[in-house]
Amino acid sequence: MKYGVSGGRRQPKPLLEVRDITARFGGVVALDQVSFDVAPGEICGLIGPNGAGKTTLFNCLSRLYASHSGEIRFAGQALGALPQHRMAGLGIGRTFQNLALFRTLTVRQNIAVGTTCRRGTGWLAHALRLPAVAREELAQAARVDELIDLLHLGDVADAPAGELPFGTQKRVELARALASSPRLLLLDEPACGLNHQEVDELAFLIRTLRRRFALTVLLVEHHMGLVMALSDNIVALNFGRKVAEGLPAEVRRDPELVKAYLGESAAFNQRELAL
């Protein structure tokens, strides 16, 4: 808990408030009356068995699923009525569980797309290439370069994203999400497919990013080592319902969760991170 903003969620104003979110697909209730808060600056772990509804929750937060009941507030603003593409502008960035890169675009271009919501010039200005456009592009290029450096993507910056190894693609996604300068970052299984050392680096990276960009992070992950090491607070889902919430140390001992999710002996097969 060295860097954790413990007690952050008891601050009067949470950054993200999730209230009674329910999502259904035909007969499947993917989310059932889920409520929780995320304080500014917090890293909140979201865990639960496969099919518990974690990704669905992310999709509700980024409004990919428009029809759900309940309310989501971000920085005090209700998201219900806003179109999906406004989320990035409001400060919600995300990565995807199954890679969702622009496969034919280069890494640099992928990241540049992330800066869309910070752009002010329109079609006509672009077609005529007004000076404002050039200025903007300069600023955008600087931001992209910064992220490329930060995420060690220099070697592949001009390669088409679709041809990169899995782990690299995940990093590109992260860079792309950061390019919009989000306040809240939604990470869906960022450690998936990484080896031990890479997970270590990821943990370090997430902390660095949080500090550097004053991020709040909602982290979905099955890698318990990573979740436990990073999270200030954990929300556990099962069958679409919230089954536990609290500090990592408390949640990991929750008997129901151990049974449904962590498995016997709660042996984190992914060992604890050396942080």
Add this chain to the structure above:
Amino acid sequence: MPRHLFPAVLLAIACALPFALPSYAVFEATLVITYAVALLGLNLLTGFNGQISLGHGAFFALGAYAAAMLMEHAGWPYWATPPVAALLGGTLGWLFGKPALKLDGVYLALATFALGVATPQLLKYKGLETWTGGSQGLVLIKPDAPFGLPLDADQWLYFFCLAVAAALFAAVHNLLRGGIGLNVMAVRDHPIAAQAMGVDNARIKTLAFGVSALCTSVGGALSAIVVQFVAPDSFSIFLSITLLVGAVVGGLSSLQGAVYGALFIQFVPRVAEQVSKSAPWAVYGAILIVLVLLWPTGAAGGIRHLKNRFIARSKP
């Protein structure tokens, strides 16, 4: 190679061309330009934005008729008609893009196909006959070179079309190389991710449709001015299909591709006819298949590939 060298060389050659060619060939070259402008639009939509259109002939027709009717009924000078065609095409394309938002894949293909199929019928429609000339169409007059320029009518029209085309190519090039271009392609590659990154998919797609239709309309207007005739039979679904074929064979997602595609549209049927009188379209089809097998990503893709290979080989 410097960035602007290629277009600059191309432009220089293009400017020299009409003085080296007989007037019939100049006329043909002008038609190539008009097709290139039309394909530019289709390429933007289908290549860069991933929205398939089997009906772009409709926008070509729109531009052509807009130009023809303004000249015939309102007495407008020819040079004033392309902007109007652009405005009309852009607006109608944008409007058509709205319902098209809901559709993709074959469903969008059908919707655009319907547009292409309906075009000749609408042009023939009795209620509009006084303006469109019905199935007889409208015959126009060929303009002469202004300001006493020492050019014949064909040469002058060539330069006129070339100027319009250069302006449009430059504008589309600008559009696509910046952030908007990235958005346009992002929507094609992964619409969901694009949306999450703050791209307003609906806006991008409708505007892409609008700009695309704008270019194709201007291409149509130029073609009407050059051919000096419009009739419903010129704008059958076959035109739309031809445009798509040109765009694909030329190379989608490449502005050069529009030029190669235009050359294909203009010259390959002729070559086919020379090879076989009895079944020219079988020859055309065979050429098409060979080209696609050879260059699955179009001539532009093939040429890029060759260039890369050459560069790779010339490096030690």
Add this chain to the structure above:
Amino acid sequence: QKKYDPGASDTEIRIGQTMAYSGAASIYGEVGKTQAAYFRMVNDQGGFNGRKLNFISLDDGYSPPKTVEGVRRLVEQEQVLLLYGMFGTATNTAVHRYANAKKVPHLLLLTGASKWNDPQRHPWSMSFYPDYPSEARVYARHILEHKPTAKIGILYQNDDYGRDYLRGFKEGLGARAKSMIVSEASYEVTDPTVDSQIVQLRGAGADVLVSFSTAKAAIQTLRRVHDTGWKPTHYLAQGAALIGAVFNPAGPEKAIGVISTAYSKDPNDPQWENDAAFREWLAFMKKYRPEADLRLGSHVYAYSSAKLMVDILRACGDNLTRENVLRQAASIKAVQLPMFLPGVVVSSSPDDYRLIKSLQPVVFDGKRWNRLGEFVSIF
């Protein structure tokens, strides 16, 4: 005294054409092929005055912009002396002004629209096909005479062909058009069937059916009308009133009683079997178009048209200027073409470009055409 314009020389005469070898009207491509065959025959027989005919026929796919391209290529690059026998109204319209501005003869067009007979404004263009509106007026007059109480249903092709007929027909009926025509239905060439139109016309209570259609729709109409047991008096545009190409596929018994007009000999009509001109035509076809389908009506037309063209050029003698070609074309004096019905003469004068001046109303009896009264002159 030899005089030449581009395309003519001591050894050859260049003739240009664009034709619908492909596209929706590709059936007319046969006309171009037979014309080419005729010119080949003339060359085989030594040409005339020491000159060979060089016939350049390009495909325009029945698309006007392609026609413009083709014609400009013919005139500017191939340097033809004249344009001959080009097919289609829209396609010819596209080059109408060009040909007249360039003063290139634009002769014996395969389209019957009335605009081609305009020697004052467009002296260089001349058609060889019977004028559509005039033919339609023949039917109108026939109905007025024989069935003044008719309730008329009209089926027409929705293009300049069908509409030109429709206009002429209504003019022919005059004031009575409104009361006599109970229903009009159009179809597109691309429509798979005309069933719906037939139902509509029949439903309107028509007892006279007038079809201004082309072959395919005509066949479907005959069959459908017969199958549903409707028995109207059926008038059919002469372009589609063909025994071999239309009545036989539909079943000739279904066409009994069809009224049309004729100006040439239907090669599938048994009454010409021993006709000398027919036999000559057949021999020509066998030799120069062995692969051709003789059921099609277009070969006779093509043969007659090509013959007339050669006659015109012959009449030019050694003065092969464009102006002289036009002058000869505009002063044809009562020629009887072998495959035309006896009595149908072709003539022209500088202020009358309509070459075919009379039509014979005919009725089909299930086997052959029978004359229905006298020739009717069309104006």
Add this chain to the structure above:
Amino acid sequence: MNTLLPQLAAGLATGGIYASLALALVMVYRSTHHVNFAQGEMAMFCTFIASLLIESGWPYWAAFFATVALAFTLGAAIESVLIRRLRHAPVLSIVVVFVALLVILHSIAGWLFGYAIRSFPSPFPQTGAAGALLSAHQLGAVGMTFAMLLVVYLFFRHSPLGLQMRATAENPVSSRLVGVRVDRMLALGWGFAGSIGAVAGMMIAPVVFLDVHMMSGVLVYAFAAAVLGGIGSAPGAVVGGFIVGVLENLVGTYVVGAELKLTVALVLIIAVLVARPNGLFGKAVVVRV
């Protein structure tokens, strides 16, 4: 005379025609995920061959089945000689190849068979049902369409081969990884589609008469029908066919007149699709992120 009933009947009859070709489109879509624009011309070509066989004295049904077999071979051959080489090409390149096939078949047919319009026999009795709403052939053709629908439906729903074909279309790599002979599946899919098309052609030809342009009009409607039904759904294609046939006639007769009937019918179809973007019977394949 009331025309509503005859118009409905005529619409259903033409609808059946559209449906039969639409089924062939569905067949090839289901097994390859492509809409084969050359399907109509393939059918036309095969119908010409059937016509030649019958003219040379073959009994109808012998010619029928020989043609079906030949169409199967033609379809499978086109797949394995040509389409196979384009497996990694972009979709639109393949669409262009379909266009190429269309013009090639059309052009060669014109060259081989000429442009004369021919009659084509119907296997159904020529009852002189004068005044009846539908002729025996039309009824028979509709029946044939339903029979083909049943076969296609059962094939994809309940046969292991059908399942493998669907899987192949959807994900060829995964199909290989479970041991499916993907090349064979694709060739079979094309073959079956070719056969269905040939049957469609032989049912259509007695109505519209046989010539090289026979399918150009029909294809537009068949495409609309297949998409309206939800491309990939066999029942959808048939329902779509009937809807298109009837809609077109009713619009033509009672709403705008024949001139604009196709236009208006297409606008209505697109309106339906905007409300139901996967067609009437199609289901959306959800892509999760």
Add this chain to the structure above:
Amino acid sequence: MSDVLLDVRGLEAGYGNSRVLFGIDLEVPAAGVTALLGANGAGKTTTLRALCGLVRRHGRVTFAGKRIDTLATENIVRLGVAHVPDGRGTFAGLSTEENLHMGACTRTDKAGVREDFERLYEYFPRLKERRHQQAGTLSGGEQQMLAIARALMLRPRLLLMDEPSFGLAPNVVQDIFRIMRRVRDEQRVAILLVEQNAGLALDLADTAYLLETGRIVLHGPAAAVRNNEAVHAAYLGGDIA
């Protein structure tokens, strides 16, 4: 040790113009588990793809004494090689159950297939619950279970597993490893395992190979590899136990 089921010599592979594997030698014994470790982008996935003929490859690969390096993918599979591909390879438009049927599409023993259905539904109750659901709508982990189950439906002799624990909850990961142990012991299936959770993989494996940028840099008995310093630091973390 039992005899070699899969024998790989000098395997090279790549995409387009770029080479990824530079001569790999590898042996997988029958009824044994062989682990293949390597960093991100080392070429593990490419190795498995090359074995199955999904990418262009050269070299000598024998399976049960038969050369398979020239065979087409489907024919390799039909010899009894199942592959859990990376990215799962779900047939998104088919139902869960149809996906499983596809796994068994080359089998002719109906009764055996039925039995395996029961067994796999027992292994993965979640899939049974979701069996009529369109597979593309399953959650990531559910799809991963499906990929594993589908491969097992083949009743393979060799199982190529590309990160089987990918996206699975910790308890399911444990289940998967239990299942692998069972199929190895009960059905005598050989397994070539690519897995980022090196601790678990090395527990299960008899032998292990370490891949670095397309070359095998280390191989030996699993225990020995586990104790290698470099492996330990990168794949296991902490000090040598």
